[in-house]
Amino acid sequence: MQYGEAMMSLRKNELKKLYLIAGEEKYLAEKFLNALKAKLLPEAKQNNITKLDDTASVNDIIEACSTMPFFCDKNIIHVHSSLFREKKGKTAEKRELLFIDLLANIPEFTVLILETDEKPDKRRKLYKTIEKYGLVFEAEPVRAYNIGEWLKTKFKEIGKTPDTEAYEYLLATINVMQKVSLGFLDKELDKLALFTERRDIRKHDLIDILSGLPEISAFALAEAAGSRDLKKALALLDKQLSSGVPRISILIILIRHIHQLWKINFYLTQGADSRIIGQKLGLVPFIAEKLIVQAKHFELHTLRETVSALADADYKLKTGQNTPVLFEDILIRLCR
Template sequence: MAVYFFYGDEDYNIELELSKMSSKLNPDFKSMSLQTLDNPDFSTLISALRTTPMMFGDMLIIINAEEYFTSNKNFFDDVELSEIEDALKNNPETLNIVFVLKLPRDENKKPDSRRKLYKILSKYNVKEFPTFKTYKTAEIAGWIKTQARNKDISLNDDAISLLIEQIGNNLREFDTELDKLKLIAYPEKKITRKMVEEICISNEDLFGFADLIMQGERDKALLEFNKLLDKKHPLEILSAIQTMLRKWIILKTKSSLSPGELSKLTGQHEFVVKQTLQKLKNTKTADLVKLKENLYEAEFRIKSAEAIDIISEVECAIIG
């Protein structure tokens, strides 16, 4: 078969590619034909590379190799690297081997090409999976359309634009929302902007909710929270607010940076960055941090089964 080297900071696209490869394996023998190893030592790795597939068909071995490229010195010595190289050259036709290196998001890092292992793997099928830049909306839209086709649905252009405006460049979140939209649209297969509005909590919704809390208008904040419950489960709302607050805190503490740099840090479009900075003008960073702490504690209590009632737990966090 083949040897692959996948690397990049868009881990979700890497996961999708691996999923596509594993879907081609014989489903009756998948437990035996699919193997995943995390930074295996030499003996474990060489044993895997020399695996001879049995009668159940093709095999796929995924090797998460982060430590191979991040350790201070070479993970393998020259003799071991020579054996690895030899094993890859003599790879059986029924065996796919994929080395995976997931890089930190938005840090523009690349594998260290000086490492001997990189030089070995670069002779094979190398593919980079970079994060989409937030300003490259056409590329993000293209990805959404492809995923929609895979789910047997399609989206109007204005629906796609709204998704990008609300989500940014988070592919995993796009995929989750597409699954929800498919259920909402059934038996129809066309997704409209109105459908997106029905399920997506907009930045305006979240900002309005958080702003009411910080202004001390708890009653109104609780009413707003109950409106959000029509669109999302309480934990989803908490997750969305936590994500939003994290981005707001970054914007407040790094406000001296350019909108472009802040866009990279938060995964938001530059327009959204500028708009949010204006709205946060009179908001204290300390208030944002305190709200985030309260909501984090509520989320922890809910997930650890300490909360008697989920909605009441969130409401208590809002009241402070």
């Protein structure tokens, strides 16, 4: 179950005795966990939640789940564990069977919340048991292609509606990020709600509010390079370097963007259409269309050589071999 669905189940009071919060996206995991705790217990009693970590054995968890609650109606057990790492051997197998038996027979007075940073194997009986008797919330890393649900929920929460241009700009910006910081986006969109009186959000509102993201300025540079606008690309590069933007931050965005164009160009030579390309690269349709237009500006060998040059630049930056015109040379060779 994804974030929006899981939060909706809480709003509808569709509470379970068993929860699994799994995945790398800490921000979403924490948001859901806090909402779940608020549903299960009043804030004043949340200190009564029993917390167990990796040192807890299956027997420790069974004992905690079997203990009658003293100070509240529910016995809440929160286990942050690596139990989902598959271990070989008869002893490990016995422990897992014991754990599965607990999951299928959790006492009525207990709510067990399991949390793991890993992506669990959905083929295992352990996972299937949790799915059968409880709710699985998948806190997956967020990218432009799967952030739509979170954005919809967030804009609804702050009472704002972005117009088409603003929404597409936001997704395009997120697309160039190596890693999306939902915590940062959450705070910035809260700020947007405070300082924008209009209900409708426009592109310039987002540009103003997201100016703290290093990716914003590098995004414009990547777009200029992808459009073969050398004059604009060099001007934006000079502006970023003068503003103190780290060269490695600029490089990361350029590598990601040019690498996408290279892949798209290759798929185009294989006869793939925009729908297939979008699926292969995990892009929302309008971003795929936009990048296809840019990819068509280049020969396949030009993009391949640029990716190689950027990888070489990455090595030079990390080993202190940087030269003043390193990026300029790459941009000139790409755009000429």
